[in-house]
Amino acid sequence: MKADIIQELSDAIGSQKVLVDDALQDRYHHIWHMDQPLRALALTLPESTAEVSVIMKICNSYEQPVVVHGGLTNLVGSTETASNELVISLERMVQIEEVDERSRTLTAEAGVILEHVQEKAKEHGLLFPLNFGAKGSAQIGGAIATNAGGLRVLRYGMTRNLVLGLEAVLADGTVISSMKKIVKDNSAYDVKQLFIGSEGTLGIITRAVLKLVEAPNSRTSAFVGINEYDHVVEFLRYMDAGLAGTLSGFELIWKTCYQGLTTDPSPSRPPLPYDYNYYVLLEGLGSDAEKDQKRLEDLLEKALINGMIQDAAIAYSESDLNWFWSIRENVDSVVHKCTFDQHFDISLPIPLIGAQIAAMTQKLEMVEGVEHIFAFGHVADGNIHFIIGKENDGDALRLKINDIIYGPLQDIGGSVSAEHGIGLHKKAYLELCRTSEEIQLMNHLKRSLDPKNLLNRGKVLDI
Numbered sequence: 096m097k098a099d100i101i102q103e104l105s106d107a108i109g110s111q112k113v114l115v116d117d118a119l120q121d122r123y124h125h126i127w128h129m130d131q132p133l134r135a136l137a138l139t140l141p142e143s144t145a146e147v148s149v150i151m152k153i154c155n156s157y158e159q160p161v162v163v164h165g166g167l168t169n170l171v172g173s174t175e176t177a178s179n180e181l182v183i184s185l186e187r188m189v190q191i192e193e194v195d196e197r198s199r200t201l202t203a204e205a206g207v208i209l210e211h212v213q214e215k216a217k218e219h220g221l222l223f224p225l226n227f228g229a230k231g232s233a234q235i236g237g238a239i240a241t242n243a244g245g246l247r248v249l250r251y252g253m254t255r256n257l258v259l260g261l262e263a264v265l266a267d268g269t270v271i272s273s274m275k276k277i278v279k280d281n282s283a284y285d286v287k288q289l290f291i292g293s294e295g296t297l298g299i300i301t302r303a304v305l306k307l308v309e310a311p312n313s314r315t316s317a318f319v320g321i322n323e324y325d326h327v328v329e330f331l332r333y334m335d336a337g338l339a340g341t342l343s344g345f346e347l348i349w350k351t352c353y354q355g356l357t358t359d360p361s362p363s364r365p366p367l368p369y370d371y372n373y374y375v376l377l378e379g380l381g382s383d384a385e386k387d388q389k390r391l392e393d394l395l396e397k398a399l400i401n402g403m404i405q406d407a408a409i410a411y412s413e414s415d416l417n418w419f420w421s422i423r424e425n426v427d428s429v430v431h432k433c434t435f436d437q438h439f440d441i442s443l444p445i446p447l448i449g450a451q452i453a454a455m456t457q458k459l460e461m462v463e464g465v466e467h468i469f470a471f472g473h474v475a476d477g478n479i480h481f482i483i484g485k486e487n488d489g490d491a492l493r494l495k496i497n498d499i500i501y502g503p504l505q506d507i508g509g510s511v512s513a514e515h516g517i518g519l520h521k522k523a524y525l526e527l528c529r530t531s532e533e534i535q536l537m538n539h540l541k542r543s544l545d546p547k548n549l550l551n552r553g554k555v556l557d558i
């Protein structure tokens with residue numbers, strides 16, 4: 096059977112686009128595991144929606160399970176493969192087909208790297224606001240499949256809010272295409288939303304129409320030191336109101352993490368001393384550089400005088416902006432401090448974050464084998480990341496850490512995934528944040544769109 100399906104795929108799309116055996120040796124399932132050769136029946140490299148469709152038609156007839164590979168930056172094991180699975184990689188679908196300045200849209204194939212979308216929009220005086228640390232590797236199809244969030248959700252929403260049109264291939268090869276540029280379309284169900292955030296389990300995204308916004312003329316930023324969590328919440332509201340709709344980023348970094356991000360092996364120096372419990376990194380995107388800078392300075396001065404904040408460092412140049420934001424984006428510098436690392440991206444109601452993270456940290460500190468606890472996140476979205484450094488990668492320690500972090504979420508109306516998704520790693524915890532009726536409906540959807548369970552089998556749902 097293996098020989099038959101490989102032959103059929105090679106006949107259909109060309110043997111140079113079907114990699115098998117030794118050709119898989121220098122392929123991998125994740126950018127952080129490039130030293131681990133890919134286990135798979137074969138890896139296919141389609142160059143068009145039609146080729147993805149033909150691959151799926153063949154896989155459907157052989158009941159061949161498939162794993163979809165984008166930029167391989169996910170943090171939940173969702174691109175891992177078994178040796179009997181076939182990989183469809185979108186890496187050759189890299190055309191930016193059009194930038195329509197008047198509609199403010201960009202149409203691209205799914206394999207385009209996020210950073211290339213950002214650069215192309217910029218060439219046209221526009222902005223694609225989706226932004227996160229893995230932008231140089233993550234593909235637009237992967238970002239859509241995971242409904243990625245990142246650093247500017249506060250102002251522009253998640254990926255879901257930035258997709259106007261979508262094309263996807265179903266498990267049986269059917270192409271569902273709705274590549275419209277319109278913002279509003281209430282003609283029955285918004286089918287494209289099904290594929291956004293479904294982590295490749297319902298269809299393979301092949302093209303998208305992305306929403307662009309006017310590029311800002313000014314970017315302001317500051318690092319702020321605060322001692323009380325309640326003041327962080329107060330400061331968020333104060334800055335949001337004071338910056339009159341231009342606040343675009345409000346990142347919170349706990350002291351230990353701030354130290355980790357600004358000491359070896361990080362190349363970055365700390366903009367503020369290590370004297371505060373919390374560090375806020377904020378960003379404003381506006382239209383008048385001078386006025387925006389002055390407004391930021393005035394607001395910070397007042398906040399310092401009335402004791403809401405304890406310290407502030409303002410970015411005065413492009414290099415300051417790069418310096419500040421590289422501290423937040425280069426989370427690798429804390430990952431490198433860990434012997435083994437475990438990542439979390441939980442969602443919590445904003446007012447409860449301070450006390451909950453403190454309680455979790457206290458419990459984690461008591462666990463033998465936990466070496467580092469780094470907490471940071473997009474606090475304006477209620478999304479906190481933990482990176483836990485630990486001495487071994489065993490199940491017992493992993494589960495103990497999971498229990499401490501996921502345990503309280505159900506009672507406080509939180510979520511085990513704010514933005515990274517469920518993949519393989521969080522499947523067992525889905526029921527903490529979704530009702531059984533919701534999970535049942537998800538299972539129905541999966542069965543009706545993919546009755547043979549071919550796409551990313553065993554990921555997200557237990558069917």
Ligand SMILES: Cc1cc2nc3c(=O)[nH]c(=O)nc-3n(C[C@H](O)[C@H](O)[C@H](O)COP(=O)(O)OP(=O)(O)OC[C@H]3O[C@@H](n4cnc5c(N)ncnc54)[C@H](O)[C@@H]3O)c2cc1C
Nearest residue numbers: 165166167168169173227228234236237243244245295300
């Ligand atoms: C340093 C770093 C920082 C990050 N920061 C953030 C952050 O701030 N916010 C955030 O939301 N995420 C963040 N992430 C994780 C984020 O989810 C991914 O980076 C990105 O969205 C996934 O894109 P990808 O192309 O790498 O997809 P992959 O990792 O290749 O795939 C992710 C999932 O989508 C599926 N998939 C991929 N392409 C397609 C497609 N075309 N059609 C259907 N399914 C597909 C895969 O099967 C898999 O299930 C970060 C990751 C890293 C490494």
